[in-house]
Amino acid sequence: MNKRKIGNSDLEVFPIGLGTMGMSEFYGRTDDEQSINTICKAVELGVNFFDTADMYGSGHNEELLGKALKGRMGGVTIATKFAIMRGANGEFKGINGKPEYVKKACEASLKRLGTGTIDLYYCHRVDPQTPIEDTVGAMAELVKEGKVRYIGLSEVKGKTLKRAHAIHPISAVQSEYSIWTRDIEEANLSECRALGVSTVAYSPLGRGILTGKFNKIEDKADYRYHLPRMGMENFASNINIVKKVEEIAESKNVKASQIALAWVLAKGEDIIPIPGTKRENYLIENLEALKIALSNDEISELDKLYALVKGNRYDNMATTLQ
Secondary structure: OOOEEOOOOOOEEOOOOEEOHHHOOOOOOOOHHHHHHHHHHHHHOOOOEEEOOOOHHHHHHHHHHHHHOOOOHHHOEEEEEEOEEEOOOOOEEEEOOOHHHHHHHHHHHHHHHOOOOEEEEEEOOOOOOOOHHHHHHHHHHHHHOOOEEEEEEEOOOHHHHHHHHHHOOOOEEEEEOEOOEOOHHHHOHHHHHHHOOEEEEEOOOOOOHHHOOOOOOOOOOOHHHHOHHHOHHHHHHHHHHHHHHHHHHHHHOOOHHHHHHHHHHHOOOOEEEOOEOOOHHHHHHHHHHHHOOOOHHHHHHHHHHHHHOOOOOOOOHHHOOO
């Protein structure tokens, strides 16, 4: 399987990575044993790119990933993030990109992961109160100290990326990207490509909606329940997008989730999707997407679906992309 290179780095990864956020919170019940088995199965199948963050489970997710990959760190690429602060009880306490916090957060992540170096370290969200130059400057110092190999940003506008890249090379920008979320095509994709920065696509399955496996989120404890696109009126329209994906999937005798991933993969070698799952069977299903070749007509048909989306992906989009 041809690997994909992460930006200007020497990191070459499997074309599909594994997002681990849901193993700790946000998407219903969690099971550490099941999650660790899924991570180990991913390694067995060739996956070598794992994504976490210090805020997922308030540190639990990094500890879980570190435990699962103990003794295997040399063969994988681990990406984690800082900036979204959590309190002792899991409450959200804002965004922090101040240099002193960057270094403090990195030390804590290294300890939880059980490693001496983080392969790819992202600023999870840009702190509007701290110049991006200051945040990236601190990240650059971590690279010099050998605690971080390469740095990235998440949810940024192209102009912010250019300012950051002028301070230190940015290897990757993590953005939500899928058939029904394509904001980055205007926000930062052209700048990423001009600078040789890879796009790491989170939620490439539309937070699971594009799998076609459920019709409505009923559990109020599920993060997705509160998103604008899941609201009654919006969802009644958005489910028709899923049906179109399912139609193409049925014509090729594959799953809707596999079509959704094949679409992202077809958008460029510089895009690396990181679908998240807690279960081995879904992991295997996702990786099968690599065998699917979409025709230009099929890609064009899927492209048209974005115009049908109702509702923002977050409640307050103004605070998401900085």
